[in-house]
Amino acid sequence: MNTRKIFSESPEDDLWQLIAHYSYPNNISKYLISNGMSNQDTNLIENISGSISQAKEYYYASKEVK
Numbered sequence: 001m002n003t004r005k006i007f008s009e010s011p012e013d014d015l016w017q018l019i020a021h022y023s024y025p026n027n028i029s030k031y032l033i034s035n036g037m038s039n040q041d042t043n044l045i046e047n048i049s050g051s052i053s054q055a056k057e058y059y060y061a062s063k064e065v066k
Contacts, residue, residue: 012059016056016059016060019052019055019056020052020053020056022048022049022052023049023052023053023056024049025042025045025046025049028045028048028049029045032045
């Protein structure tokens with residue numbers, strides 16, 4: 001497994017930015033194809049996309065709660 005070190009002043013935000021890349025259905029589809037899933041279910045892709053987007057919004061909303 002390849003690893004890389006990332007130095008950041010806001011590592012959590014940077015991680016969410018990387019994860020958000022997979023909130024786009026086209027990127028999810030490309031990922032699934034690259035991992036051998038040629039028969040793709042659009043509902044599954046939309047659910048993955050929505051779940052990632054929602055998780056990101058929950059994360060940012062939690063930063064605003066005092």
